[in-house]
Each structure stands twice: as C-alpha cells, then as structure tokens.
Amino acid sequence: MPNSEKSVAKPLKVVAVNGSAYQPSRTRVLVEALLAELSQSLVLETHVVDLAEIARPLGAALSRDELPAEIEAQIVAIEAADLIIAAAPVYRGSFPGHFKHLFDLVGMDALIDKPVLLAATGGSDRHALVLEHQFRPLFGFLQALSLPIGVYASTADFNGYEVGSPALRERIRLAAERAAPLFADAARQPLRRVA
C-alpha cells in the first residue's frame, strides 16, 4: 500500500458521563482516575458530561427536540464516542433518575456495538452489584457492548476526593488493562524504556 493510503492511528474519543448531581463528586474522581489509567497506553481525546451542570435543563426537556443546543451537543458527543464511560453514584439502589433521562434521549440505535465501561460509587459496599442489576440491563437494552470489568467504589475507598484504597486503584488498573486491547486501531502511547 502506498504511504499516502496508510491510515494514521487516531486518538480514541472517550466520552465519560458522570451522573452525580453534586460537585465535588467522588464519581468524577473515579472517572478521572479511569481516564488517567487508560491514557497510560492509549492516546485519548476526552470529554466529560457532568450531570450536575445540565440536570435541570435536561430534566425540563421531554424529547430530543426540546433540548437546549448545548445539551444536544453533549448527546451528539456521546453518540459519536469510540468508548463511553458510564459512571454514576447509587441513588436509592440504582442510577439517578437524571442519568436515565439522559440515556432516554440518546438515539435508540446510537449505542449499538459501542463499548461502554461501567462505573459507580456508593455510600457502602452493600450496593456493589448495582453495576450488574441496574447498569448492565440499561446498556444491554441499548445493544451497547458493556465491558466485562466495571468499577464500583464506596466512600471508604476514597480519601476525601482522592482515590484512597489499594483495592480500588487495582480495580481501575484492571479495568483499563482489559479495555485497552479492544481499540487496536487507536493511537497508542510510545513504549516507555526501563533503564
């Protein structure tokens, strides 16, 4: 193949959705840690959708054509992502209602075969399976490819608003390590030489 026809590897477009209604947000800390870990091996182009910033106008729109332009743009970015990080705090045993409302307005077919890394935070470990019984069915309905390794963190895994526990750090590392090989066409970080 002539050089001019060789495809150049592009950064991986990652759009993270943080379903927390508040700032600061431990879910946001988890999202940033996942992005940082993924960027160890892949060149990323990242965008974070913070529900805390858009939940009120989002909630007022009952259909896509009622959305303000800036929220429509966020949904378009979600639909165009190579990888979505779908992250939310547990509210009453599930994801927050405004998080579901956002995905209710995403195009029915827009997430088909799109990789989605699931992540959640909660007050305790008692809701750690929320990823399995709440998040997976939602993204299964949308025919997205929910990655096998998701990340759940409870308040005890954080030091304030920093990742605190070695177990959470290891889970984040594992999630990124297992996700990276799925994006064979994406630009990769140069290998680091060990002296």
Ligand SMILES: Cc1cc2nc3c(=O)[nH]c(=O)nc-3n(C[C@H](O)[C@H](O)[C@H](O)COP(=O)(O)O)c2cc1C
């Ligand atoms: C309305 C509401 C409901 C909550 N329900 C639960 C729950 O059912 N289970 C749980 O473990 N934590 C629950 N929590 C705690 C949050 O999930 C937890 O503090 C989370 O880490 C907050 O994330 P954030 O810092 O990103 O906002 C709830 C918090 C709020 C505000």
